Every structure is written in C-alpha cells, then in structure tokens.
Amino acid sequence: MTIRRLVVFGGTGDLTGRFLLPALAALHAAGHIDDRFGLTGASREDWDGERYRKWADAQLERHGADLPADSRRAVIASADYRRADVTDPADVGAAVAGEDPVAVYLALPPALFPATVTALHEAALPPGSRIVLEKPFGEDLAGAQELNRLLADLVPERAVFRVDHFLAMTTVQNVLGSRLANRVLEPIWNSTHIAEIEIVWDETLALEGRAGYYDHVGALKDMVQNHLLQLLCLVAMEPPLTLGERDLRDRKVDVLRSVRPLTDFDVAHRTRRARYSSGRAGDREVPAYVDEDGVDARRRTETFAEIVLELDSWRWTGTRFRLRSGKGLGKDRKEVAVHFRSVPHLPFGQDKDVRPNVLRFGLEPESLSMDMTVTGSRAETLTQLALTAEMDAPALPAYGRLLLDVLGGDPALSIRSDEAEEAWRVVEPVLSAWERDLVPMEEYPAGSDGPPPRHTTPGRRDDLLHEEAVMPADS
Incomplete structure (x- = not known):
C-alpha cells in the first residue's frame, strides 16, 4: 500500500530543509508522487502554513535549485504546518489525525525518540501507518532495546523504518x-x-x-x-x-x-x-x-x-x-x-x-x-x-530513494x-x-592527516592499528 501523507516531526530543522524537501521534489519530478500527496511539518515554532511554505520555498531554492521548478512548487503547495510539542500526545495526535495511513518521520535528536514514540502510542496512529527514525538509533544498547520495545507496541516491525541514507x-x-x-x-x-x-x-x-x-x-x-x-x-x-x-x-x-x-x-x-x-x-x-x-x-x-x-x-x-x-x-x-x-x-x-x-x-x-x-x-x-x-x-538522491521505500512500504534498506x-x-x-x-x-x-601513527614495539603484533601488513592507502 502506498502512503500519500508524510508528517515530519522536526519539520523546520536542517534535515528537513537540506534533504527531505529536495528529496520530495525529486520524487515528484520522477513521477513517484503527485498532487494528492500531502506534507505536514510539525515543530515548536509558532508558525502557520503560509510561513512554513515560505520557509520551504527558501530551502528548496538553496538546496534544490537544480530540480524542476514545477516540482518544487508542487512540494511547497502540498505543505502545511502544525505547531507541536513532540512529547505531548495531544499535539502529536492532532498532527497525525486522519482516516488514511500516514508516514511519520522523526527528524529529531535521538534523545527525543522514546518520548515521541510514547506520545504516538497514546495518540493512536491510523491503521497501516509507518514510522521513520534517523540514526543513531538509541544512545546505547539498553536504549536501543527499550526503543525497540516501544516501537513493537506501536506498529509491526515491517512498518518501522530505521533509515541510514548511506x-x-x-x-x-x-x-x-x-x-x-x-x-x-x-x-x-x-x-x-x-x-x-x-x-x-x-x-x-x-x-x-x-x-x-x-x-x-x-x-x-x-x-x-x-x-x-x-x-x-x-x-x-x-x-x-x-x-x-x-x-x-x-x-x-x-x-x-x-x-x-x-x-x-x-x-x-x-x-x-x-x-x-x-x-x-x-x-x-x-x-x-x-x-x-x-x-x-x-x-x-x-x-x-x-x-x-x-x-x-x-x-x-x-x-x-x-x-x-x-x-x-x-x-x-x-x-x-x-x-x-x-x-x-x-x-x-x-x-x-x-x-x-x-x-x-x-x-x-x-x-x-x-x-x-x-x-x-x-x-x-x-x-x-x-x-x-x-x-x-543516480536517478534519485539517497533520501529520495529512502522516502520512496517508506511511502511504498519496502523495508529492505532499513535497519x-x-x-x-x-x-x-x-x-x-x-x-x-x-x-x-x-x-x-x-x-x-585541523587541516592535517589526523593523529600521527603510533610507534609499535618491534616483534609485537597486538597493535593492529598501524601494523604494516598492507601498503598505506595514500602511499
């Protein structure tokens, strides 16, 4: 099932402006999304839809100037905005509300993931929705395990996209x-x-x-x-x-x-x-x-x-x-x-x-x-x-490929x-x-090749960082 609505928490951040908006314009130019697509940016700024569309226009001019003008205009026209505290179930629920499934993109610091996922759980996502998380996934092993438990209670594993644009x-x-x-x-x-x-x-x-x-x-x-x-x-x-x-x-x-x-x-x-x-x-x-x-x-x-x-x-x-x-x-x-x-x-x-x-x-x-x-x-x-x-x-930028997989429901390149x-x-x-x-x-x-090579003890093979078994890459 293809999803036609994307909600980005952290919708005014650098990730959204630098990568997600140009990726959406590239998807439109390639015919993967059309005028039925809708984008909602959600963040703490006290903006309205008009202010958000002006911001999106400026971001696309800066980071997607090589993309077709009609595709940039289509993405801007599809955009709306909601002021939201991403840890507040009422704010989160208002942003994702609707009958149709939604793709929720957490373009947020990792420390906010657990609270936002909890808020999404209390807000009740529309059936068939998907959730997207940026790296790093958690802050340590225990944090990743706890976040996995929260996500498992929210949506099926196949609907979780832990994305890495690499x-x-x-x-x-x-x-x-x-x-x-x-x-x-x-x-x-x-x-x-x-x-x-x-x-x-x-x-x-x-x-x-x-x-x-x-x-x-x-x-x-x-x-x-x-x-x-x-x-x-x-x-x-x-x-x-x-x-x-x-x-x-x-x-x-x-x-x-x-x-x-x-x-x-x-x-x-x-x-x-x-x-x-x-x-x-x-x-x-x-x-x-x-x-x-x-x-x-x-x-x-x-x-x-x-x-x-x-x-x-x-x-x-x-x-x-x-x-x-x-x-x-x-x-x-x-x-x-x-x-x-x-x-x-x-x-x-x-x-x-x-x-x-x-x-x-x-x-x-x-x-x-x-x-x-x-x-x-x-x-x-x-x-x-x-x-x-x-x-x-490439036919699509890296984030364009990732968003295409999210909207189309293919988790092969997610973690x-x-x-x-x-x-x-x-x-x-x-x-x-x-x-x-x-x-x-x-x-x-700054401006050097990095820390100088370590000096190893002759005959010792326990320091693998600078053991000369292969030629240095730039020699």
Whole structure:
C-alpha cells in the first residue's frame, strides 16, 4: 500500500530543509508522487502554513535549485504546518489525525525518540501507518532495546523504518553489485586473497555550527556505529538468496554477529580517538574543537575515531576491517578500499615498491577504481596503474530513494530491530573503555592527516592499528 501523507516531526530543522524537501521534489519530478500527496511539518515554532511554505520555498531554492521548478512548487503547495510539542500526545495526535495511513518521520535528536514514540502510542496512529527514525538509533544498547520495545507496541516491525541514507547511495549499492555480479571478484572475496578492508569517511568539514548535536554524540556514535558498520555489512555479508528484505537483512545481521567482541586489551590496541586542535584547513582558520561555540570540553567528545575489527567466520578469519572517520582533516577521503594480498612470487627481480592491488569504491564523489601493477617501459620492470570509472548520476538522491521505500512500504534498506541492537553490541566495549580512559584522547591539528601513527614495539603484533601488513592507502 502506498502512503500519500508524510508528517515530519522536526519539520523546520536542517534535515528537513537540506534533504527531505529536495528529496520530495525529486520524487515528484520522477513521477513517484503527485498532487494528492500531502506534507505536514510539525515543530515548536509558532508558525502557520503560509510561513512554513515560505520557509520551504527558501530551502528548496538553496538546496534544490537544480530540480524542476514545477516540482518544487508542487512540494511547497502540498505543505502545511502544525505547531507541536513532540512529547505531548495531544499535539502529536492532532498532527497525525486522519482516516488514511500516514508516514511519520522523526527528524529529531535521538534523545527525543522514546518520548515521541510514547506520545504516538497514546495518540493512536491510523491503521497501516509507518514510522521513520534517523540514526543513531538509541544512545546505547539498553536504549536501543527499550526503543525497540516501544516501537513493537506501536506498529509491526515491517512498518518501522530505521533509515541510514548511506544504504541508498549508488556506490554503496555497487559494492554488492560489483561483488555478486562479477565472477572475477566473488571467488577471491575472502581472507585468502584480501588482507584488509578500510571503510573511511574523512572530511575537511569541522563542526560547522552543529555543536548542539555533535558534542553529545562524537565520531564513534555519529559515523562508526551506524554508517560505517552498515558499509561493513554490505562488504562482508554472504551472498543473499535475493535482495528482498528478509534475505538481505538476515545476511547483514550475520556479519554483525560474527564481529569478534573487543576486550579492554583489544580496545586499547585496536582503537583510537582524537579531536582537532586549531589549524588551517584550506583557506580558512579553524579553531580548536574545544573552543568551538557550544562545545563543553568536559564531555571529552572525539572528532576522530578509528577501530580495527575481525570477523569470526569461514570467509573472513584473517582479514582486518579498519573503520575510520574524522572531522577537520586536510582532505576528504570517503571510500571503501579493499587491499588484496601480494602475489606469492614475482619473476621480475623487482620486489621492492611493488604494491598489492587495491579496489576502491569512492563514496563521495561516487567512483570505482583499481590500483594495479603492470609492465613498465621495459619488459622486466613494473609500474603502477590506476583504472578509474566515474559512476552515472543516480536517478534519485539517497533520501529520495529512502522516502520512496517508506511511502511504498519496502523495508529492505532499513535497519531491522535485531540489527540495530547488534551494531550497539559491537561498539559498546569501545564506549565503555573510552569512558574509563583506557584509550588516550589524542589531538591533531585541523587541516592535517589526523593523529600521527603510533610507534609499535618491534616483534609485537597486538597493535593492529598501524601494523604494516598492507601498503598505506595514500602511499
């Protein structure tokens, strides 16, 4: 059943203006929604419908100027507004009231999810309604489990969409396509041939005015616990029977369950946290994180997080998975990099400077490339060659694809309840050890490559963060 009414709690926020409104205009331009569609924004601002439509117009002009003007006008005309306290059952009930089912989007801070879901329960959603929640899903394992219980009392699991826009990105989906549709890759997609897989989201952007959210979350919860673990699932999962919701999500949960639990010793040697100090990024001066407006230095929030995981499975035992994300760095690097092992023997008499193959899935911008070794100007010499392909522009933006699935009722790309809990199980030992200061808070200058490499003790193999078993990605 297709739903034709969307209620966004947090309807005046950055997520709505920057992503949801342009996504709706893209859906209209592609013919997926029409004039029967209705949008209700709900928030605390004392606005009326006219004021909200003017705001939506300005947001679409800013973030969706490349979309057809008639589609932008259609979305604006479909919009209405209700002033609402998202924790008040009466306000929530008035926003969702009606006979037809509604898709309720919680574009809210995660701390408000339990109270809003409780209010929705008391307000009584129309039958057939669906609920959409942004990441992070809960603030820890116990919080995720409690939120799952609240949601189970509200709607069936198939009507819960725990969305992660990374899963709708074209290149992310191409990770599966490249693996499963190419015979040359699938036979070697295992630890026999792959030494390490890096999943990286490094960005030059610093805090950019997001202290109200970011300082309560940090890099580990903001990026690693959800986005990067989702990428891990797609990279490491066993081939599903189909791409239907059950088969795909079952295999993703298998990956998370196979992650070897981290002990305190593991956390100390396989994770890092840091935050940026003042520096120069490009043409701008960046203040130290602790000096940014709205930051409370006592929280010791990290802007850089890195963890090395191992999977206890037939396919992956012996391969390292390095998940890393940082803000305020010297260059953007957003990719999945698959580092293959070296060949067993080179008959060229040139072992030095020969690098193993690396397959790279560029996430932003979207691309696919392979670092290869080929014969140089003389037959007995070798040289490096990079084969790169730019990806076609997606038919819909990531949020457009997610909203299409929500309105159409396809939860395949949403996160199931057990998957959300397993993701917290992976990172909870890290959070616990960091809270007890078992891992130091390092610093790196804004505009740099991040915290400097650790110095390891010769002969020790317990520090997997900087063990030189594969060539550095940018060397």
